[in-house]
Amino acid sequence: MALPTLNKQLQASGISRRTFLKFCATTASLLALPQSAVADLATALGNARRxxxxxxxxxxxxxxxxxxxxxxxxxxxxxxxxxxxxxxxxxxxxxxxxxxxxxxxxxxxxxxxxxxxxxxxxxxxxxxxxxxxxxxxxxxxxxxxxxxxxxxxxxxxxxxxxxxxxxxxxxxxxxxxxxxxxxxxxxxxxxxxxxxxxxxxxxxxxxxxxxxxxxxxxxxxxxxFGETIHDRCYRRPFFEQRKFAKSFDDEGAKNGWCLFELGCKGPETFNACATVKWNQGTSFPIESGHPCLGCSEPDFWDKGSFYQALGPWERYKSKPGKGAQKHAGKNS
Amino acid sequence: MTEELIFMTSNAEKTGNVMPLLHQIRHALSQLIERQEQTTIDLRRLPLSASEEAQLEAFLGHGEVKADIQALGDTVLIESRYAGVWLEIHYNEDVEIMGKYVHICTCPPIIKSQPEDMVLSLSNIVSDIHSLSHQSSDETAKED
Structure with missing residues (x-):
């Protein structure tokens, strides 16, 4: 038995086409598809079987x-x-x-x-x-x-x-x-x-x-996963200026400076938390004052202390091409 | 005013992408006028700090049109003070921003009534008129 198309299901649920287009526009954005592809996305997705x-x-x-x-x-x-x-x-x-x-x-x-x-x-x-x-x-x-x-x-x-x-x-x-x-x-x-x-x-x-x-x-x-947390972190400018929090209650922490020296794994962690965020878009760990633990990387639990800096600042300072290119190149 | 808006933030909060973005909008607007070519710029895909995004919005300002759409959360459409340049913000029901775009076009597509919705509307209006006419007939019969 063929399962119904998404269009049929949306109609049955009282979801308007405009709402569906809004969904397609925001999803295209998340998938890094051009906005010109939204109409095609809506057509193909709408006709997709459940x-x-x-x-x-x-x-x-x-x-x-x-x-x-x-x-x-x-x-x-x-x-x-x-x-x-x-x-x-x-x-x-x-x-x-x-x-x-x-x-x-x-x-x-x-x-x-x-x-x-x-x-x-x-x-x-x-x-x-x-x-x-x-x-x-x-x-x-x-x-x-x-x-x-x-x-x-x-x-x-x-x-x-x-x-x-x-x-x-x-x-x-x-x-x-x-x-x-x-x-x-x-x-x-x-x-x-x-x-x-x-x-x-x-x-x-x-x-x-x-x-x-x-x-x-x-x-x-x-x-x-094409960019690191560090790539899109709003505290990145402080990293480049070497303005770091040294403890969780010092002036640097209060000023919202970079958490690199408190062990932030953002420079080596590929994920979109910094842009998509958590808890209905409220924040992500760094925005709440805690270093990134690197939880989306293999063996993150065994990479040493969560509160130890990754290494010298110079190693991570502005490295164009370290992001998507590092892991790119394999399609399903 | 423009320079003041662009350069008012501290270096710590600047990616430097506001000015190139404004030039892209200017170029897209000229393409719209000359070739009727529409452009959409996805602001969530661009590295902009929160203060730069605010600067961009302040620069674009508000023009004559503001539209609110309720479609599983609000969508706000604002024609900027530059005719043909629109800001579109999609929220979900938790008032979380799901998408933010600058459209350079005569009318953003989402504001138009959709053919699929209109087909359903026609069927609804036929049914509603039918109900109303029955109701009127019943009331007339009662009066008689």
């Missing part, structure tokens, strides 16, 4: 799910979350146990080769018993669900790179999704938690263009 999505939560803290589900309600982004057919997510679905697993297998069968697989959490390889769902190990469930998926979106740093479960000494033998599945297009939307709008935008891109957006070498969408 996609079946299977979402597997593995070794995770539910922070990623919380970030997405509690992000903004209801908003333009929720148009897309309302639009997808979320056929399995055991944290939030009403069904449980075998009933839930039957729903997953039924969706896989009905939409073979067409469904999208979302994964949050890392996969324990040390002992299958560390994390199971309905008696099935995470790795077996991942392999079974990935087999007929059109593509995989790894949500959060745990699914993307192993995250905190993988931190030294990695007691469960945690690995990333891409360590196990190597024959499917995979997008990593890292972050602890990831930016919800990045997930929406990737879904929109996939529905519109039938492929994932351009990715960096770590398989993250360049539109969100």
């Amino acid at each position: 996609p079946s999505v299977i979402w597997l939560p593995f070794q995770e803290c539910t922070g990623c799910t919380e970030a997405i589900l509690r992000s903004h309600a209801p908003t333009l982004e929720s148009l897309i979350f309302d639009h997808i057919s979320l056929d399995y997510q055991h944290t939030i679905m009403a069904a449980a146990g075998e009933q839930a697993e039957d729903a997953r297998r039924a969706a896989m069968k009905a939409h073979k080769g067409q469904y999208l697989l979302l994964v949050d959490g890392s996969v324990p390889m040390g002992n299958p018993g560390y994390s199971t769902i309905s008696g099935m190990s995470n790795v077996d469930m991942l392999r079974e669900s990935a087999k007929d998926a059109a593509g995989i979106i790894a949500i959060g740093t745990c699914a993307s790179f192993g995250g905190i479960p993988k931190a030294n000494p990695n007691p469960t033998g945690a690995v990333a999704v891409s360590d196990i599945i190597t024959d499917k297009p995979i997008v990593n939307i890292s972050g602890c938690p990831p930016l919800p709008i990045a997930i929406t935008a990737v879904l929109v891109h996939y529905l519109t263009f039938k492929r994932f957006p351009d990715l960096d070498a770590l398989q993250r969408p360049l539109a969100f």
Whole structure:
């Protein structure tokens, strides 16, 4: 049975075309598409069929799910979350146990080769018993669900790179999704938690263009991970002037100076927090006076103290081309 | 006035992108006049500090038209004091800015009624007129 188009669903929900165009304009902006592409985006996305999505939560803290589900309600982004057919997510679905697993297998069968697989959490390889769902190990469930998926979106740093479960000494033998599945297009939307709008935008891109957006070498969408936090940080001018906070309560901190010497990992962290922000656009960690922890980078937990400077200032001073170019060059 | 607006901020808050942006707007406006070519500049994709964004908006100012659209959060359209140069700001329902653009055009596309919405409107107006006419007939019958 063909699932309805987005246009049909929007009409049924009383969403006007103008509202949809507004959504398309803002999403095009997030995906770094030219505004001249908005009309085409609206046509293609409007005619896209409702996609079946299977979402597997593995070794995770539910922070990623919380970030997405509690992000903004209801908003333009929720148009897309309302639009997808979320056929399995055991944290939030009403069904449980075998009933839930039957729903997953039924969706896989009905939409073979067409469904999208979302994964949050890392996969324990040390002992299958560390994390199971309905008696099935995470790795077996991942392999079974990935087999007929059109593509995989790894949500959060745990699914993307192993995250905190993988931190030294990695007691469960945690690995990333891409360590196990190597024959499917995979997008990593890292972050602890990831930016919800990045997930929406990737879904929109996939529905519109039938492929994932351009990715960096770590398989993250360049539109969100093409620049460092430092590149777009409003405190950057203070960094260039070597005006630093030396403690959390000194004059520098009160003046809003750069947090580099307090351990900010912004210069080596690729993410869009500085522009997209958190908590309904209120702020991002640096704006709240705390250094960036670098949570969207691999092994961020094992890179030394969060409060130790990355290195000498000279190493990070205005390096044109260190941003997108460093990781660019790999498409899905 | 222009120089005062551009150079009033401290060096710490300057990317230096305001003046090039204003020249881009000037060039786009001349293209609109000569070739009817529309341009949209996405301000969220440009490195501008908050104070520079404020300078840009102050420079553009307000012209004769301001429109508010309610579409899952407000959208504000302001024709600047330079006819043909519009500022468009999209908010979501949490009043978070989702998009900010400078349009150089005669009328930003989002303000126009959309064909799909008009088709639905026609069906609604037919139904509403039908209801009204039934209501009127019922009232007339009661009076008789």
